[in-house]
Amino acid sequence: MTEGAVGFRGHFEAGRGWYCYPTKRFKTLSVYAYWLNPLTAGETSGGALVPQILRRASQSWNSTVLVERRLEELYGASFRAEVGKIGDQQLLSFQFDAVNGRFLPGHPDMLSQGLNFVREMMYRPLTVDGRFDRAIFEQEKVLLGRQIQALINDKGRYALNRLVEVLADGQRFGISRLGTLEEAERLTMDDVLKVYTELQRRCPLIWFVVGDVDPNAVQQAFDASPEMADTRGPLATMTKFRPHGQARAVVDRQPVQQGKVNLGYATGITANDPDYPALVMYAGVLGGFPHSKLFMNVREKASLAYYAYARLDAVLGLMIVGAGIEFDNFDAAVDIINQQVDLMRQGSISDEEMQFTFKGLTNEIRAENDSPGRIIGRQLERVLVGGGPSGPQLIEALSQVTKQDVMRVAEQVRLDATYFLTTDRQGQSAAQ
Amino acid sequence: MPKPETVIQEHADIDERIYQVRLDSGLSVAVLPRPGFTKAYATYATHYGSIDNAFKVPGTDRTVSVPDGIAHFLEHKMFEKEGGGDAFDDFSRYGASSNAYTDYVSTTFLFSTTSHLQENMDILLDFVQRPYFTEENVAKEKGIIEQEIRMYLDMPGDRLHSNLMKALYHHNSVRLDVTGSVESIRTIRPEDLYLCHRTFYHPSNMHVFVTGDVDAERVIAQVAEAQASREAQPQPPIEREYPHEPAEVRESRVEYRMPVAAPLFMMGFKDEPNHLKGRELLRREIVAAFMWNVLVGRSSSFFARLYEQGLINNRFQAHYTAGLTYGFSVLGSETPDPERLEAELRDTLDKLPISQQDLERQQRRELGEYVGLFQNLEELAYVHNHLVFRGSSLFDIPDLIGSIRVEDMEEFRARQLSPSQTAVSVIFPE
Missing domain, CATH: 3.30.830.10 (Metalloenzyme, LuxS/M16 peptidase-like)
Incomplete structure (x- = not known):
């Protein structure tokens, strides 16, 4: 059983659970629910299609227009049903945000409205003889295919996805959260119904409520809800990234205006590892802030890029470095990045860099409290990874990290793949 | 002193x-x-x-x-x-x-x-x-x-x-x-x-x-x-020079090619130079937001029709932007068929009914969004500054929401949809 972090009530047990974060800070109320589904090659698009279909209509609001009008009547409440991924799991999210009834004419009870709305959309889809509405299914299937094809439109994200694919090299975390186009095109109604049944009956389910609510009322609501009564499949243990061991390099060519260089490193350290706080400091000093080595050297000194960053995947034990550069500057940029990573290993880190990074991280962690989405995200990650410090405990742990600790984790950081998205035109350079 | x-x-x-x-x-x-x-x-x-x-x-x-x-x-x-x-x-x-x-x-x-x-x-x-x-x-x-x-x-x-x-x-x-x-x-x-x-x-x-x-x-x-x-020295008011801008658009259509998966479509409507400021300008912005939501927002039957035909996706949206010297609306999204989408929009936007119920739903939505604004400090600051440099203030919003009538939207639609003030931008896959 996983208890909530500071500020949370609730628990997660036998594949299902709920957490409530009561606070007067917010004028809104957030009700989020998540289903988890293991990423599986050839079986991912079905999961991606489920939230898209559920979002369209339910038994009470049997057209999309009625669903949308219902949200407007709830004073512009927002509802998102999306698919994401965390580690090697597909994450299906249903997120309802509305203004707390206290601040609205007539003081409506937004907690029950929100819980009812999300439940209605997840569990009472518009069906005919136990099957989804045929037209909705067909429309959403086409749109999913287009969405997969449109992944090339966002070059930054495309380059990042390609690097992750190269790093994974067959490991499940490399599978796209949307699946592949072939898979999406092949999907039948039966495939999607099968996934939906699995999600409804067996996949782990987690609810979150954040806002000025009575946690006892939240508890009563979940105690009385049928979908929380039965035990469900346990949370799968997240599988760490298994490095290839040999740094690989991949280049893609497209008619682009800017090159994107992304480097992937194995850290071997995940959020519940005792060395995790030292790794967070490491990534912060290297590339988390404007005072960090990458920003200072790639951007401010060499003037090669507008952005240059390092960021961690705490679930997989992975670090990614990225920058957008002139095509001809690939070698120069990679040289500088390598130098900075070497300096980290040699412990060439000033006291000021350590202090600024600690303060910057403290600010980021404390500021999470001002966003319902980030409060929920932090707790969700904690449940999925199985503990690890967060919030004030993480700040405390970071304050204990020494330069020697950072050098120790630096020894474990190994380059595993380099990816470059560049122009497909011969001899194109900056001097036009 | x-x-x-x-x-x-x-x-x-x-x-x-x-x-x-x-x-x-x-x-x-x-x-x-x-x-x-x-x-x-x-x-x-x-x-x-x-x-x-x-x-x-x-x-x-x-x-x-x-x-x-x-x-x-x-x-x-x-x-x-x-x-x-x-x-x-x-x-x-x-x-x-x-x-x-x-x-x-x-x-x-x-x-x-x-x-x-x-x-x-x-x-x-x-x-x-x-x-x-x-x-x-x-x-x-x-x-x-x-x-x-x-x-x-x-x-x-x-x-x-x-x-x-x-x-x-x-x-x-x-x-x-x-x-x-x-x-x-x-x-x-x-x-x-x-x-x-x-x-x-x-x-x-x-x-x-x-x-x-x-x-x-x-x-x-x-x-x-x-x-x-x-001890800043006093400075006379700044004199900015803004060139005269004709009411009509410069070009009615512009096309471009890029490495994208499917065409992207955007239609723009230039507002007449109006020299509105302060609460009047803010009121115009709210009227425009209401009108676009009623006509093509996600709760409209026109949006549903375009979506069900596969002409638009969930990212389709319309909004109005204005400053002291300009105002314009844009709408669009990815689409497999820019020509058909354009024809649908040109044929339909001026004919859709706007009802009192539509207005009331928009008033509720806008009021909720206004209260929600105080939740996100970055957004709050953004909207506050936006209004300060246009001569109004955050607390003007609730009154203005209540003051809007169906006729305001009709009047704005009549001025905004003139063909000579409309242009289209399309990006095709390379």
Whole structure:
């Protein structure tokens, strides 16, 4: 059983659970629910299609227009049903945000409205003889295919996805959260119904409520809800990234205006590892802030890029470095990045860099409290990874990290793949 | 001299109040306390954006034109400090995270912090008033901003909008990208930056806004003290030159090719030059938001029809944007068939009914979004500053929402949908 972090009530047990974060800070109320589904090659698009279909209509609001009008009547409440991924799991999210009834004419009870709305959309889809509405299914299937094809439109994200694919090299975390186009095109109604049944009956389910609510009322609501009564499949243990061991390099060519260089490193350290706080400091000093080595050297000194960053995947034990550069500057940029990573290993880190990074991280962690989405995200990650410090405990742990600790984790950081998205035109350079 | 008086405005229904004062230097300051929040968020903004590229040099009769993109360039360069180092480092020392952004009408410097508010305020109030430009540091920035521009050039949504603006407008500088172009920024010199800073970063043209768990009187006293020690020379009102803009669009259609999966479509509607400001302008913005939501918002049957035909996706949206010298609506998304989508829109938008129930749903939605605004300090500051530089205020919003009638939307539709004021931008796969 996983208890909530500071500020949370609730628990997660036998594949299902709920957490409530009561606070007067917010004028809104957030009700989020998540289903988890293991990423599986050839079986991912079905999961991606489920939230898209559920979002369209339910038994009470049997057209999309009625669903949308219902949200407007709830004073512009927002509802998102999306698919994401965390580690090697597909994450299906249903997120309802509305203004707390206290601040609205007539003081409506937004907690029950929100819980009812999300439940209605997840569990009472518009069906005919136990099957989804045929037209909705067909429309959403086409749109999913287009969405997969449109992944090339966002070059930054495309380059990042390609690097992750190269790093994974067959490991499940490399599978796209949307699946592949072939898979999406092949999907039948039966495939999607099968996934939906699995999600409804067996996949782990987690609810979150954040806002000025009575946690006892939240508890009563979940105690009385049928979908929380039965035990469900346990949370799968997240599988760490298994490095290839040999740094690989991949280049893609497209008619682009800017090159994107992304480097992937194995850290071997995940959020519940005792060395995790030292790794967070490491990534912060290297590339988390404007005072960090990458920003200072790639951007401010060499003037090669507008952005240059390092960021961690705490679930997989992975670090990614990225920058957008002139095509001809690939070698120069990679040289500088390598130098900075070497300096980290040699412990060439000033006291000021350590202090600024600690303060910057403290600010980021404390500021999470001002966003319902980030409060929920932090707790969700904690449940999925199985503990690890967060919030004030993480700040405390970071304050204990020494330069020697950072050098120790630096020894474990190994380059595993380099990816470059560049122009497909011969001899194109900056001097036009 | 009497002490400038702080005015407190209150919105009791939602338990919010704002403290406002104009200091002797001309600087206006507003504080909106949000007790219980962990962080404080502060902005220091100047009423100077990408469209202000021709103006009278203060104290002379001479009008100058400066290179496109200079307001954004100046925003980047303000962080540089004489004697090395930059303002980012100063904020890092006190654990704050800082940034800045430039749009058509304003440039905003900001920080967010969970400790040392006073020290961080001092840094913000100081660095924005302390320019330091050299041949060398200006040359260095050109490489960085060129990469920023190239990043945007690869973003299809950005290209789509940028091309549309060039089609809608003949002369008004809203037609240009806020960043300028790779070519225009290469011509920027330190003396241009000093001139723009001297002209537009005068306290009388600027606004400070602070929100979060803060003590309003203390913040105002600190800003007043910092201003008093600066002794800014009084400056006559800035004379900006905006070229005459015809009512008609420059081009009715513009097409472009890029490596995208499917075509992207955007339709733009130029509003007549209207010289609205203050509450009138804000009212126009709310009427426009209501009208577009009723006609093509996600709760409209027209949206449902286009979506069910596969002509649009969930990212389809319509909105209106306005400043003191321009106003326009845009709508669009990816589509497999730009021609059919365009025909549908042209045939249908002026015929759809607008009912009293539609209006009431929009009023509810807008009221909820207004209350929700106080939840997100960054967004709150953004909307507050947007309104300050257009002459209205946040607390005007609820009254205006209640004042809108169906006829307002009808009237706006009639003026907005004129074919001579409409242009289309399309991006096709390469």
